[in-house]
Amino acid sequence: MSARSPGSGSQLTPYLQVAPLALLILALVGIPIGTVFMLSFWESDGISVYPAFTWQNYHDVLTASVTLSLFANTLKYAAIVLVATVLIGFTCSYFLVFYVRNLKWQIGLFLLCTIPFWTSNVIRMVSWIPFLGREGLFNQMLMQAGLISQPLDILLYSDFAVVLTYIHLFTLFMIVPIFNSMAKINPNLIEAARDAGANPFQILTGIIIPLSKTGIALGSIFVVTLVMGDFFVVRVMSGGQSASVVSAMKNEIDQLFYPQASAMAVLLVLVVVLMISAILRVVDIRAELAR
Amino acid sequence: MSQSTPTRRGADFYILAAFFGLFVLFLYGPMLMIFILSFQGPTGGLTFPMRGVSTHWFHDLWTSSRYGDLSGAFRRSLILGVMAMLITATVCLFAALGFRRRFWGAGPIFYLSIISLIVPGILLGLGISQLFQILGLRLSWWLSGLGAHLSWTLPFGLLIMFAVLNRFDSSWEEAARDAGARPWQVLRLVTVPILFPGLIAVALFGFTLSYDEMPRSLLTVGGKNTLPIEISNMTTNVTTPALYAIGTVTSAVSFLVIALAFAGIAVIQRQRSRAKRGKN
Numbered sequence: 001m002s003a004r005s006p007g008s009g010s011q012l013t014p015y016l017q018v019a020p021l022a023l024l025i026l027a028l029v030g031i032p033i034g035t036v037f038m039l040s041f042w043e044s045d046g047i048s049v050y051p052a053f054t055w056q057n058y059h060d061v062l063t064a065s066v067t068l069s070l071f072a073n074t075l076k077y078a079a080i081v082l083v084a085t086v087l088i089g090f091t092c093s094y095f096l097v098f099y100v101r102n103l104k105w106q107i108g109l110f111l112l113c114t115i116p117f118w119t120s121n122v123i124r125m126v127s128w129i130p131f132l133g134r135e136g137l138f139n140q141m142l143m144q145a146g147l148i149s150q151p152l153d154i155l156l157y158s159d160f161a162v163v164l165t166y167i168h169l170f171t172l173f174m175i176v177p178i179f180n181s182m183a184k185i186n187p188n189l190i191e192a193a194r195d196a197g198a199n200p201f202q203i204l205t206g207i208i209i210p211l212s213k214t215g216i217a218l219g220s221i222f223v224v225t226l227v228m229g230d231f232f233v234v235r236v237m238s239g240g241q242s243a244s245v246v247s248a249m250k251n252e253i254d255q256l257f258y259p260q261a262s263a264m265a266v267l268l269v270l271v272v273v274l275m276i277s278a279i280l281r282v283v284d285i286r287a288e289l290a291r
Numbered sequence: 292m293s294q295s296t297p298t299r300r301g302a303d304f305y306i307l308a309a310f311f312g313l314f315v316l317f318l319y320g321p322m323l324m325i326f327i328l329s330f331q332g333p334t335g336g337l338t339f340p341m342r343g344v345s346t347h348w349f350h351d352l353w354t355s356s357r358y359g360d361l362s363g364a365f366r367r368s369l370i371l372g373v374m375a376m377l378i379t380a381t382v383c384l385f386a387a388l389g390f391r392r393r394f395w396g397a398g399p400i401f402y403l404s405i406i407s408l409i410v411p412g413i414l415l416g417l418g419i420s421q422l423f424q425i426l427g428l429r430l431s432w433w434l435s436g437l438g439a440h441l442s443w444t445l446p447f448g449l450l451i452m453f454a455v456l457n458r459f460d461s462s463w464e465e466a467a468r469d470a471g472a473r474p475w476q477v478l479r480l481v482t483v484p485i486l487f488p489g490l491i492a493v494a495l496f497g498f499t500l501s502y503d504e505m506p507r508s509l510l511t512v513g514g515k516n517t518l519p520i521e522i523s524n525m526t527t528n529v530t531t532p533a534l535y536a537i538g539t540v541t542s543a544v545s546f547l548v549i550a551l552a553f554a555g556i557a558v559i560q561r562q563r564s565r566a567k568r569g570k571n
Contacts, residue, residue: 017389020382021445022400028442029407032418039421092314095307109311111553116318118499119545122523123538127321130328130535135338137324168317200303221409229411232505236526246411253417253510265414272409 040262049258057263066248067264071271074244077159077234078227081166085223086216088167089174093215094208097182098190113175125165125233132156132164157239165233170226174219181215182208217283221276228272322542329535337530348536358533359521367432368518369544372502374433375440379448379497380490387452388482391461404446412506415442420510430513439507444500448493455489488556495552499545 043052061067092113100106116124131137132155139151154160185208193203231247243251245268252261328335332343352361390397407415416439423435430436467481483490505519512520518541525534 014389014392014394017385018394018400021386021449022396024382024441024445025400025403025407028419028438029403029415032415032422033410035422036414036418088314091307092311095311099304099307112315115549118495118549119542120503120519122505122519122526123542124322126526126534126538127325130324130338131321133338137339225409231413232523246413250413258417258421261417265411269410
């Protein structure tokens, strides 16, 4: 490796350049996560926390019957949202990459899908209220069409509303990586397959889906971690009727049970890491990204 | 939509286009609805029909004391957004330049940044706030709050800077050095100008991610709230179109920032393509 390129100066230069980031990430991510881990072994009485080393918090969390249902509920949300976002994200990317050939249109429509990322999730969630509510637009439309005689109550403040909001908030995290891997597919490959007599379905299953799996895997990691880390959508959109692991953790924090909340957080992170490594086992993202 | 391939448009094109159109409607429809509903008349409710058109609920936001310290929260969120933007752009520029060479500890720093994106935001908020507690420091929006925001904006900034540098040809820097430029001059006159559109993108992420951040802020801002926290409190307390009015205001700020960033990048790119054409 040449010492001059890229960048200049001595071997010390990269250390000086990376030092601010390294210090900030260590202080704001590494040490706080360590703090939560440490806290999960401390004791608390609901007023204050005390340094200790006890497995009691883990014991409490693991033996409580509610824990299993919390995890089951959270995984259920994650699974439904994952399937929906993969289907929607794949279809939209497929359309953008293979059917919109004009580059300006392609970039424009792609940006149209990503712009909501830079706006507030809280507001995007709130914006479903006038649509789904008892007197909301959807019920009004159904009544006017004569499909129902009474407004549906299950639209808002239900699991349905939670899942719909997740799909609304997180599909763009699927579109961006799938679009990226699809855009890298060499058009000659598809041309060659077509010349060899492959039908569109064979091209889809034989070329496009296998070559998009890096994007699907990356998007899945985003969506799974986002759904499993959420407490706010499930709290507001279920009207307090459903709970997820993090919303239960938030309740314990509100009651100042920090060690119990920390133990739950550690278990959740373990589950998330296991799921991510399962995804990475199926798709070697790093090898594919270097492609 | 695409004008270049009129020959290949079968039924599949129209089915997929319709699907895409529905998705865009799904993405923007609800937002559009609350923008309209925020102009409800004074007697209007949270849903249609509109009972007149007015800016009553916008006035209500700033004049009524029912909604807490909204203007203070708005100001704090803007300041935090600008601070996070400046720090993210600067720190990530240098870090990504450094990452081009091999150095000890590169892996752990990178993976720690990715971990920050994966763990639930509230967990990091809890960690940062408890760390402050243990160290005997007071929580404040401009220190612990800013730190929580940086734990969210820095990893994004780093990943985008990596993508930007992927397309950067370092022989430009080498040429400048060979011509006798000092490291500082190379950075100021060559590297930063070439990377500027990418830096605008990083700044856009830095500002908007901080400006809209809620889970990490919740436990770390101390006594004074940011705007997203105030708004999330309002979702459970406020049952008037004032909720939509604040949504319209904060979305307008976001859209303005997005438009400025896009326009900035477009202007630079146009100048560059013009300069290139002038040379040929």
